[in-house]
Amino acid sequence: AQRVTQPEKLLSVFKGAPVELKCNYSYSGSPELFWYVQYSRQRLQLLLRHISRESIKGFTADLNKGETSFHLKKPFAQEEDSAMYYCAPSNTGKLIFGQGTTLQVKP
Amino acid sequence: EAGVTQFPSHSVIEKGQTVTLRCDPISGHDNLYWYRRVMxxxxxxxxxxVKESKQDESGMPNNRFLAERTGGTYSTLKVQPAELEDSGVYFCASSRNFPGELFFGEGSRLTVL
Structure with a gap:
């Protein structure tokens, strides 16, 4: 069965600290992997996708096929990074969302 | 360019009633998706x-839910009759390409009392 696990419901860090949001997936085939983000009072939006290998707002995500993980990282968290983050693999066009991790960056 | 729009933003109904949610995708986006987040x-x-055809309806919970996209433009999702467990936020998203970036609406919150 297709499954996405984001083990942390809440991650709280201080501004300037490194942050890593974990994502593990169980998926048949070779899914494409995405991170979506929802800031307060905004709609869900794409943060980054594995295939583009971009760094968006300082975030990067490395695909580890051996561990089936796609953790999201940022070396220095900012207060404006506070949001809900969703890991979402897809291999048929439809996204399968994890339960989400709330990132809280304290001043 | 207008984003994905959903109506209503919030609906409160009683168990057994009918509710219809509407989604207007971004113009030119053939792919339209419905998602929901239950509390x-x-x-x-x-x-x-994909346009007016159902490409994948594997996530529809039961036959109380009916989705349509006549003419391949806007879509409606009807719940009839509504049950308490249907309460949640229903999201619509659209994309130009398949697979591609999904653009989400703000969601329609449904409360069934």
């Missing part, structure tokens, strides 16, 4: 339209 749980896929 405390993850965002779950409901179905996927």
């Amino acid at each position: 405390g749980k993850e965002i779950k896929f409901l179905l996927h339209f």
